[in-house]
Amino acid sequence: MTSVAQDYLKAVWSALEWAPSEAAKVSTGRLAERLGVGPSTVSETVQRLSEQGLLAYEPYRGVGLTELGRGYALVMVRRHRLIETWLVDQLGYSWDEVHDEAEELEHAVSDLLVERLDALLGRPVRDPHGDPIPTVDGRVLRPDAVPLADLVAGESGVVARISDADPGDLRYLAGLGVDLDVRVTVTAVLPRREAVTVAWDREGAAVTAELERRAASRIWVSRA
Incomplete structure (x- = not known):
């Protein structure tokens, strides 16, 4: 499988x-935005992967994974998140630095190295951001969590995940001391x-601290 197919x-x-x-x-x-390519490129690639039985695509209705495609996707997700964990735990990377490194390395490592x-x-x-690492047989143990922005004043939760969609937000939250397993309470909604x-x-x-809604939406908590 090509690295492009793996990325998709x-x-x-x-x-x-x-x-x-x-x-x-x-x-x-949205897929074009995540991959950083043009819409026409996405449409062509999605159509090709659909013909290969990896994606389920209906024009104007979006893109999903077939069972075959899901299996391959979980292999890549497992690689990516284990590499991120290794970079943080063993090599001293900060959690905002690991995504791009893992994107490169995940295509080069063997199954044996991943094991x-x-x-x-x-x-x-889980990886450094709290995202679940799929098991080798494809099981995903996702925590029961909701965005902090969904909580009302007076509600509390334990941080289960912090989205890595924006490295700047990760650095900002790290500077405040917001981390996995920290119990937070929404004291006011503005x-x-x-x-x-x-x-x-x-x-x-x-x-x-006062958090903009965007930063608050990066934090996922298990209600407590």
């Missing part, structure tokens, strides 16, 4: 992974400012 299958999976349960397809426009990395890391179940006020504990000290 992984991109479709990633676009749908945290979408509402009823969402089974992603638009070609050795998994064993070396202690069979991790609709006119499209923001929320959030409180949490950082090294024994209470911290309060």
